[in-house]
Amino acid sequence: MSVDAARASAALLAWYDRHARALPWRAPPGAATAADPYRVWLSEIMLQQTTVAAVIPYFERFTTRWPDVAALAAAEEGEIMAAWAGLGYYARARNLIACARAVAAAGGFPQEEEALRALPGIGRYTAAAIAAIAFGRRAVVADANVERVVARLFAIETPLPAARPTLYRHTDLLTPAARAGDFAQAMMDLGSRVCTVRAPLCLTCPLRPDCAAQKQGRPEDFPVKPPRRAKPRRLGIGYWLEAEDHVLLVRRPAKGLLGGMLGLPGGGWGAEAEPAPPAPADWRAIGAVEHVFTHFALTLRIEAARLPTRPIAGAWWPIARIGEAGLPTLFARAADLALAQTRTHSESA
DNA sequence: TATGCGTGGTC
DNA sequence: TGACCAAGCAT
Secondary structure: OOOOHHHHHHHHHHHHHHHOOOOOOOOOOOOOOOOOHHHHHHHHHHHOOOOHHHHHHHHHHHHHHOOOHHHHHHOOHHHHHHHHOOOOOOHHHHHHHHHHHHHHHHOOOOOOHHHHHOOOOOOHHHHHHHHHHOOOOOOOOOOHHHHHHHHHHOOOOOOOOOOHHHHHHHHHHHOOOOOHHHHHHHHHHHHHHOOOOOOOOHHHOOOHHHOHHHHOOOHHHOOOOOOOOOOOEEEEEEEEEEEOOEEEEEEOOOOOOOOOOEEOOEEOOOOOOOOOOOOOOOOEEEEEEEEEOOOOEEEEEEEEEEEOOOOOOOEEEEHHHHHHOOOOHHHHHHHHHHHHHHHHHHHHO
C-alpha cells in the first residue's frame, strides 16, 4: 500500500492538536493528566451507537448525581434505569450497573484491554478505547468512524462486515506507540467532522495526500455496505389506566425490547411475554403512537379507562409526576397522548 | 456470522 | 418522508 503510516498518524495528531473537540469526558490533546477512567468508561458506554449531542446531557446528569464508580455501584437499579430512560439500548444500563459493581468491588478499573473486555457491556471497541484514552495504552481502537476513515484511506472494496479484519489490521498499522488515546480520538473526530458519511470535507483533511478513495474521486463509495432489509410493521396496544390521580405502570421483563424499563401494560407487538391486560374497565380508544425501533416500526394504539379506587396490587405512579417515572420514549409519548386526551375529555365532560 | 436491541438528526 | 446512520455488545 502507498500510505506512509508514520506520516499519516503524525499529520492526524497535528490536526487533532488544533481541532480537537472539547467534550465533558475528554482531556485536552497532549494533556499531562489523563481523563478520569470512570468518566471515560461512562461516556464510552453511552456513546455506543449514540450521538455525542444525545449523550452530553445524560453524561452531565449521571456524573453530577453519581460522581464516581463507587457512587454508581451503590445506587438503586431502578434509579439508574430511570436516569437512562430516553437514551435507548437499555441493555447498556443493565450492564452499566453490573460493571460498576464489579469495578467498585475490585477497587478500580483494570488497565489491561483483556481485563476490561471481560467486564459487562465492554466489547472489543470499548476495551481498546478505555485502555488507550484513560490509561495511555497502545490499543487498536476501531469504531464506525475509524472504519470509514480507514476504508477510504485504503479504498477497501470488500463490503462490511467481511472487511472488518482487514480494516482492523490497517488501523493497527496506523496506530502509533505514543499518544494512542489522542490518536483514537483524533480518528473519531476526523470521522465525525471531516471524513463524514455524506459530503466529506476532503479539502481540509490532513490525510488527503494518502487517501486512495479521494485519489479516485469517490470517497463516499467507502466503506461498501450490504443492502438493508425492509422493516416490518407491527401493531400493539397500550392501556392507560387511571385511579385516584395515579396510572398503572409495569416493570418489563429484564431481557428483550425495553428490558427492565417501566412501561404501560398491554402488548401484542413483541415476542416477549406480555403482562395480562389490567382490571376490567370501560376502555376508550384515544389514539395511537407511531414509533420506529431498530428492526421494526410500531403502531401502538392507546386505550384509556378510569377506576373509582386504586387497587392495592400493582405499581401505581402519580400522574402529576409521570415525567419522573423514567419511561422509555415510546411510553413517554403514549403518556403525552393520554394526558392530552384525558384532559380534553375532562373539559368536555 | 447473523440477529436483536432505541432514539433522534439529517436530507 | 422514509431511509440511513451514530464512539457496539451479547448471544
